[in-house]
Amino acid sequence: MTINIEQAIIHEIAQDNEGQLRCRLRPQPLLNGQAVSLMLEELHQSYTSKSGKGFGFFGTHGDDGEANPAFANALEEYRSGNLGFVEFSALASKLLQDELGKYDFSQGGFLLMASYTHMASDYLFVALLSAKSSMTVLDDMELTQINHLDLGNIQLAARIDLTEWQADKDSRKYISFIRGRAGRKVADFFLDFMGCVEGVNPKAQNKSLMNAVEDFVAGSELTKDERQSCRDKVFEFCTERFDAGRDIDIKDLADELADSGMDSFYDFAKGGDYDLDEEFPVDKSTLRQLKKFSGTGGGVTVSFDGGHLGERVIYDPISDTLLIKGVPANLKDQLDRRLKGE
Template identity: 80%
Template sequence: MTITIDQAIIHEITQNNEGKLSCRLRPQPLLNGQAVEVMLEELHQTYTSKAGKGFGHFGVPEGSDAEANDAFSNALDEYRSGDLGFVEFSGKAGKLLQDELAKYDFSQGGFLLMACYTSLASEFLFVALLNAKSSMTVLDDMELTQNNHLDLNNLQLAARIDLTELQAEPDSKKYISFIRGRAGRKVADFFLDFMGCVEGVNTKVQNKNLMNAVEDFVAGNELTKEERQEVREKVFDFCKERSDEGLDIDLKSLADEITEDGMDSFYDFANTGDYELDDEFPADKATLRQLKKFSGTGGGVSLSFDGNHLGERVIYDPVSNTILIKGVPANLKDQLDRRLKGE
């Protein structure tokens, strides 16, 4: 187990034939048996590995009702101070989610899971709206029966509050992380609104700025092509490792990792430019992967290659807007040869 569970509970939000929502509250926490441990461990791993998460904090968006937006955070404060039990706190959250869902026509309810657990010395509150999925099971007498189970693989509406960071740095803009919807931030608006969460850190922008700073840094030092690529790969490997461990990119630690004798300080370089980098921010591997690979799609053509091939196996001519590839991949060459032979 990579997590230590404190408490967990599930409430159900249902919709009747008239479309009215109601919240069926569980009167006590889930027993921390093996089923709960396995479920939360799986959800923790799935959530941590989700790419492209957004980050935010408790706040009031423009034009919103401040009192309504504070309801979840106020209840959380009461729970953290001991004035409210976990069951009562989660019950308030269930009612808040029910009220928020009632504003929309698309909702059919689901199971609200709330869990407090510790991982890597940080305490988290995990909040997710899970759906049930139908499946077929073979009984002992070889008869088929249909049952429902929680769809843990399709985790779309979930957020995690870093309670340790919230307590240590209440002014932080990133102690809440959330899964972005498939169509972008707006898909999960109602889920974040019920918690009173507003987006605070644009992870993609921070990672794009870091990538630009690295490119300018290697260009400004007298490095060979191989040395420049080595720095890029060190940056990517460092950030990937931090991301896999659920940690933020620490700019000072990254600078120590890539700055060698005879080179300028990357930390000083990044802070003297117009990169607007925070000292710590979450990693976005999809953005940083551009340090190692070039890729693009458009007009029916997709192309991807390792960065160290540029100028050698892959020759780019910006004037003629063409790319020459030396040494066509064997499987692609076979397809091309077959097509030419057929024509």
């Protein structure tokens, strides 16, 4: 068990016979300890491992979007002990119902709220789950249809780092949320019901970090292999942070590089025009460019390890060509077969 669950509850928001959304509120927290533990452990692991999450904070009426403070106020009351968990979750359900009522597309769902502790931090997990039909076999070998929560396809979920929120009111990243397949807009109503305003842009911060690393090694007296080793070290450091659910800390990264003989990265990164925060979440898809070159366009996809540039892969910007030495065996076989056929 990697998390310590305090309380969890599920409420349903569904359409009534007249097509109006209504809340069906559970009067007490979930009681089946083993089932709840297994479900939340699975959700915690899958949520933590999701890449490309957005990050934000509770906005005020002075922020973009005229954020509704009702959820944050209720959460404050719950954390201070003036409001019970069940009552707080019921208020949240009503807020979500009101927000969903503004849209024609919503069919509702099951609102899951869970308070738990992980690695000395308190979290509140909030997700709108949908039900999925499937078939099962009964004891008498008869088929029957059942509904179950679709835990493997969560699109509307957010996690609030309660410890960071209460320790640092100026933080702009204590709320993380899943971005929809089509981007931020898919989850607008879900974040609006919490009064969440997007804050830190992890992709932009990671891009700036990558640029700082490239400029740092370019201006150094390192050999080609040492430069690639520096890129690999940065990628490994950030990957370890991502796997542990922690942010990139520029000072810690600079200390890691200094231990490998690459000094002064902190002063270089913070003294330039990179606009890097001291800490920010990891975006692995962006940092992967430190190790790989890849691109797609015009029906052609190319990808290769960065260490091959200048050796197995030669780039000529004047003629706009790539020369690949040592074609991969499976690609070579396909090419040979095609040439024989023609």
